[in-house]
Amino acid sequence: MTPNVLLEQQRALMRAIVDGAPPAGLRPRPGGQPALLSVYRQAYTARLAAALADNYLVLQRAMGDAAFDALACAYIGACPSRRPSIRWFGDQLPAFMAGRDDLVPHPALTDVAHMDWALRSAFDAADAPVLEPQDAARVPVEAWPGLTMQLHPSVQTLALRWNVEPVWQALRVHEPDSGAGEPELPEPQAHPHRLLVWRERLDTRWRSLEAREAALLDAVQRGCRFDALCELALETEADEDAAVLVVVQAVQQWLSEGLLSHWSPV
Numbered sequence: 532m533t534p535n536v537l538l539e540q541q542r543a544l545m546r547a548i549v550d551g552a553p554p555a556g557l558r559p560r561p562g563g564q565p566a567l568l569s570v571y572r573q574a575y576t577a578r579l580a581a582a583l584a585d586n587y588l589v590l591q592r593a594m595g596d597a598a599f600d601a602l603a604c605a606y607i608g609a610c611p612s613r614r615p616s617i618r619w620f621g622d623q624l625p626a627f628m629a630g631r632d633d634l635v636p637h638p639a640l641t642d643v644a645h646m647d648w649a650l651r652s653a654f655d656a657a658d659a660p661v662l663e664p665q666d667a668a669r670v671p672v673e674a675w676p677g678l679t680m681q682l683h684p685s686v687q688t689l690a691l692r693w694n695v696e697p698v699w700q701a702l703r704v705h706e707p708d709s710g711a712g713e714p715e716l717p718e719p720q721a722h723p724h725r726l727l728v729w730r731e732r733l734d735t736r737w738r739s740l741e742a743r744e745a746a747l748l749d750a751v752q753r754g755c756r757f758d759a760l761c762e763l764a765l766e767t768e769a770d771e772d773a774a775v776l777v778v779v780q781a782v783q784q785w786l787s788e789g790l791l792s793h794w795s796p797v
Contacts, residue, residue, distance in 0.1 A: 639693035639719035656685035659792040674796040676758040681793040685730035694722040
């Protein structure tokens, strides 16, 4: 078999397995093509479904096996894997869920999926230096107004519509195989807010954000200077001193949590 013929055979086999294309062009093998292809097709779908369950551990626990498997099969058919690494399979699942009320029994589950994916992505984010609280003392006073800050690559802020954090936490720590009973889950409440996600060393972290801090983090991501952050804080504070204090306290917290990787005067 020449290299070109082999390549065409491999492509035809991939199309037959992944896309369900007719096995035209494939050379027959003992046992018959339909039976063999059925095994490969089922194994391919099962492997992708397992990858989704791993990437969306809490979502899978929240939905249960049957409902999650139905969602996974529909997603695999609509959004087949296009990346070499199976780790990143599922990046479009939250968006897919938003348009499939027939497969998603509660809209809060989409926010659970967003949270699952963000935390996995934070864990795999690029490494970068982390500023320490004592680094603030090395910045000259006159340099602070023009200071710009860079967030660690793992830092993300999510816009959520439901208060899913208590549900996510309860399901994340629950071990289904431990023999313990199912955790009592609070009913999610509609609550538009922002969620902060990041990685601290080898652990992923998250916390809910107040609107003021979320606005400040958005400004940092846009490259705004420290004095611009103070002007932003002044919109909700009584005077300039109070606004500066708000920003200073926010920066101190970001430093203590390892959210900042670099800063520089302009």
